[in-house]
Amino acid sequence: MRWTQTFIPTLKESPADAEILSHKLLLRAGLVRKLTGGLYTFLPMGLRALRKIEKIVREEMDRAGGIEVLMPALQPPEIWQQSGRYETARDVLFKVRDSAKREWVLGPTHEEVITHLAANEINTYRQLPKNFYQIQTKFRDEIRPRFGLMRAKEFIMKDAYSFDTTDEGAMASYKKMYDAYTRIFARCGLQAFPVEADTGVIGGNHSHEFVVPAETGEDNVAFCEACGYAANIEKATSGLPKTAARDVGPEIEKFATPGVVTIEALSKEPYKVAANRQIKTLVYIADGKPVLILIRGDDQLNEAKFKARSGAVEARPADVKSEADLAHFQKLGAMPGSLGAVKNVPSDWKVYADERLRGANDMTTGANEDGFHFRSVSMERDVKVTDWFDLRTVNVGEPCPKCAKSLKIRRAIEVGHVFKLGTKYSEKMGALFVDEGGKQHPAVMGCYGIGVTRTLQAVIEQSNDKDGIVWPVSVAPYTVCLTPLAVAPESPVMQLAEKIYAELTAKGIDVILDDRDERPGFKFKDSELVGFPLRLAIGEKSLAKGEVEIKPRAGQILAVKAEDAVAKLLELIEAGTPKV
RNA sequence: CGGAGCGUAGCUCAGCCUGGUAGAGCACUUGCUUUGGGAGCAAGACGUCGCAGGUUCAAAUCCUGUCGCUCCGACCA
Structure with missing residues (x-):
């Protein structure tokens, strides 16, 4: 293909509506509009x-x-x-x-x-x-x-x-x-x-x-470099221990917590209840029905896990600003911040609890009465759990579920x-x-x-540098960009380019001949932006010595004898093709 | 759907606050020069300032509405 016969509208500047690099390059290199x-x-x-x-x-x-x-x-x-x-x-x-x-x-x-x-x-x-x-x-x-x-x-x-x-x-x-x-x-x-x-x-x-x-990905993945465990954050688990059981405490005890509606506030003076000894109670609307979700105070609910485990198609937090949802809170007897699953839970509500709470006791949770909490709560004794699921979101640094080494998370x-x-x-x-x-x-x-x-x-x-795309050989639009620095048909430079073009084409190589009558720098910049894996430059100066220049997109310029150019290109193409 | 930002030449943007006959760079056309890393000079062409109302003697500019785009969130096979 000749450059002038196809359509490659490159852009020097990035269109304003492209934010991430690959999107900018798609537009700048003239791949899409x-x-x-x-x-x-x-x-x-x-x-x-x-x-x-x-x-x-x-x-x-x-x-x-x-x-x-x-x-x-x-x-x-x-x-x-x-x-x-x-x-x-x-x-x-x-x-x-x-x-x-x-x-x-x-x-x-x-x-x-x-x-x-x-x-x-x-x-x-x-x-x-x-x-x-x-x-x-x-x-x-x-x-x-x-x-x-x-x-x-x-x-x-x-x-x-x-x-x-x-x-x-x-x-x-x-x-x-x-x-x-x-x-x-x-x-x-x-x-x-x-x-x-x-x-x-x-x-x-x-x-x-x-x-x-x-970094621009939309998924978060937890992985372990030691053993190779890797899972989407929506699925990932960790080897964290369950909440430590303590000696069975006394009966539950209600205590006043005026104005305290966050885990953090309850963890401070004068209450001093560590977040990992609190039960966070969330009201969710799952397929139209209110449910309670219990997780430990220092954990975050993973909605994807909740939907997957419970089978709910739709799930969203209940919203006190919605009248229909507000009725659910009123039924429980309290607003968010004072909720719990110990008392006052309507019998037709399902209660889902995170596995990490299984067996936990000496816990603190809302009393379903604004301004009050319960302490000395035992999950076994005081809470009627419909189903136990793994519902928490894994965090960086937690032990790998397979080998216990530290987990990492990346996008x-x-x-x-x-x-x-x-x-x-x-x-x-x-x-x-x-x-x-x-x-x-x-x-x-x-x-x-x-x-x-x-x-x-x-x-x-994944494959670019400051000058543009760096295509792998296997998916590059053209493998070789042939760049004669003079394009007059009778010039020795162009005649050699035509000869090499014919030879490469005969070998089945996808080659584009940059036959534009442009200055060398312009053509070089363009070919690098589009990202062809190999460029063969033919100019009068080097040709006077019988040489041409091969420039791998991500490598150094190689001067080769004109007659060796095709063989060298074929060698580089072979070397750059992934072996599977 | 909630939040934020942006719509002016093919592209990137200025002008808007403080209303007064629409600009720059790149790209494009023509000519001359240049020719191994996005050339220089000169001349030229390119706009219903997203759209619709309103205010005003006068609107790209102020107001209202609307449409579109981008980002964050929610959602997502």
């Missing part, structure tokens, strides 16, 4: 990089036994009602109406469609296992699209769905995808690693995210997610097969996603 918030046009350089990622994904999915299909983005709402997600995922569902006023859904994901297909087409164990995948555009009504391609209303995803006859089979399918993902990200030149993850609304019981460490970008789904969808949508004995069972499913457009941006986020 914004249509409106969360919607982008891919320009030639962005599209080529995207296609290269897709090719890697496709090759690895095929190698892992995936079967490529293409499902409709426009879907009937009925299948979403059947799976139950018409309600649970309603916030992200784009809905449209046709001319007959009938409603349709723009697919945010495809469990419903593929399970519908499986229900119709898979009948016998002889047809299993199967793993279908596609690379396709998804639509999600994100409340707040962010950071360019990182969180967009419309994006490209590789999604795969496995169907197995048994749990063990499903785990084997899961493992295959896990391994394929490891290879895919490695081949994309990305430092990505798997972390244990929450399954969220999608359901299921076993899940890993593949994340790329980056990361989620680029892939693998789930073992079980039979949630196959049961609801009738994806059944008959076994050897003629008995019917729901297929055991898994689903596996890679955010292809997000992966593209993650590569840029």
Whole structure:
């Protein structure tokens, strides 16, 4: 390709609406342009990089036994009602109406469609296992699209769905995808690693995210450098001990705490109740019903864990400013700051307590009477707990749950997610097969996603320098930028450039010939901004010595004999391609 | 949905407080010079100042509303 024949609108300055580096570089290097918030046009350089990622994904999915299909983005709402997600995922569902006023859904994901297909087409164990995948555009009504391609209303995803006859089979399918993902990200030149993850609304019981460490990421990941434990903060646990039991204290005792409504105030004079001897009582509205959540005073509730453990689809703190919620507090008899679960808890309210409180005694908590607390509270004796869950958020420095060394936390970008789904969808949508004995069972499913457009941006986020993008060879829009410093067709410089261009093209190398009649510095800056892994500069000065210059994007200039240039480039390309 | 900020040339921004005929740099067009790290000079073209009301002799500027964008939070497969 000749530079003048394609379209690479580079920018010297960053557009004002880009905040993070990778977003700025996407725009500055002319990879994408914004249509409106969360919607982008891919320009030639962005599209080529995207296609290269897709090719890697496709090759690895095929190698892992995936079967490529293409499902409709426009879907009937009925299948979403059947799976139950018409309600649970309603916030992200784009809905449209046709001319007959009938409603349709723009697919945010495809469990419903593929399970519908499986229900119709898979009948016998002889047809299993199967793993279908596609690379396709998804639509999600994100409340707040962010950071360019990182969180967009419309994006490209590789999604795969496995169907197995048994749990063990499903785990084997899961493992295959896990391994394929490891290879895919490695081949994309990305430092990505798997972390244990929450399954969220999608359901299921076993899940890993593949994340790329980056300060601009939206996920927090807890990890242990000693043993390799890594988990999303929504899932992570630590090896902290439970609250130490003390000698069984006397009966609970009410005491006056006028004006004291915070853990901190109660920990000071004259009360001096350490935060780790307090029970924090939160009123939450879970799927419309009030519940109490108890965690230790020095811990923070992890809402994701609460939803995952309790099965609640929606959960939010009750708000005293809302009249409906205020009634709940009145029922308990106190406002936040004096709440507790010892007395006055309506019998139909569920009470969830964090595991760390199990067995705790000699605790202090609100008396459900403004201005009063109870002391000498025993969880066992005085509180009726519906369910015990791990509900607290892990903090930096806590002991690793596996090896007890210190945990670290860092931000990361989620680029892939693998789930073992079980039979949630196959049961609801009738994806059944008959076994050897003629008995019917729901297929055991898994689903596996890679955010292809997000992966593209993650590569840029992780691979850049002050001059621009530094593409890994495997996903660069062009591998070699051929830069003749004179472009008149009859000049020796341009004639040599044309010759090398033809030779590299014949070898199957993606090469772009910068045939613009621009000054050298301008062309160098542009090629570095776009980030081609290798640049071959041909100028009169060096050519007088029979030499040309190879500049690896992240390395030093190499002067090589003109006749050796192609061989040297091929060698560098080979050396720069990740071996998986 | 709550909070904050911003909408002026293709891009980055100034002008707004204190109302008086719309600016700079980059990019673009033409010419000359320059030619190994985002060139110089000259000439030129490019705007319903997001939109709609209002106040005023007069509005980019003040007021009201509205739309859009960005960030923080909430939410998030």
